Amino acid sequence: MVNSFYEKVNKDELLSYVFNDFSKVNWEKHLPKMYQFWNYLLLGIPEYKGRPFPVHTQLPVESKHFDVWLRLFKANIDEQFSGPVADMAKVKGEQIALTFQYRMGLLED
Numbered sequence: 001m002v003n004s005f006y007e008k009v010n011k012d013e014l015l016s017y018v019f020n021d022f023s024k025v026n027w028e029k030h031l032p033k034m035y036q037f038w039n040y041l042l043l044g045i046p047e048y049k050g051r052p053f054p055v056h057t058q059l060p061v062e063s064k065h066f067d068v069w070l071r072l073f074k075a076n077i078d079e080q081f082s083g084p085v086a087d088m089a090k091v092k093g094e095q096i097a098l099t100f101q102y103r104m105g106l107l108e109d
């Protein structure tokens with residue numbers, strides 16, 4: 001799920017710019033972190049140690065970036081999974097994307 005999601009991200013011009021050109025993400029490090037993050041949120045496996053929000057405050061992103069992120073994230077889930085955990089993944093993705101945007105001041109109240 002994580003690998004195929006970031007394959008989609010990398011094919012999207014808007015998001016790929018942020019990940020690859022702006023942040024020069026080291027995918028060998030980022031992907032395992034994301035496995036741990038989602039392992040925790042969806043399966044309760046407490047491996048992820050980190051604070052997801054702060055890195056995002058430095059990024060050149062607007063709400064349109066989050067809209068694309070969410071669209072790709074949900075499409076990726078729907079292509080491969082169905083059922084309660086798949087639904088939870090989509091809800092969590094939505095909630096976190098929304099929370100990030102509020103905290104970054106990208107949304108009007």
Ligand code: HEM
Nearest residue numbers: 018019023025030037050051052061065066069093096097
């Ligand atoms: C516009 C949408 C987003 C963009 C452009 C974005 C971009 C990034 C970038 C560039 C990093 C740093 C990677 C690195 O250098 O290691 C990162 C880390 C991360 N992102 Fe996002 N992100 C977005 C949305 C989200 C959302 C909605 C979530 C959660 C559902 C999320 C979860 C994380 C996590 C867990 C990390 C790892 C933080 C750490 O522990 O170092 N991101 N993201």
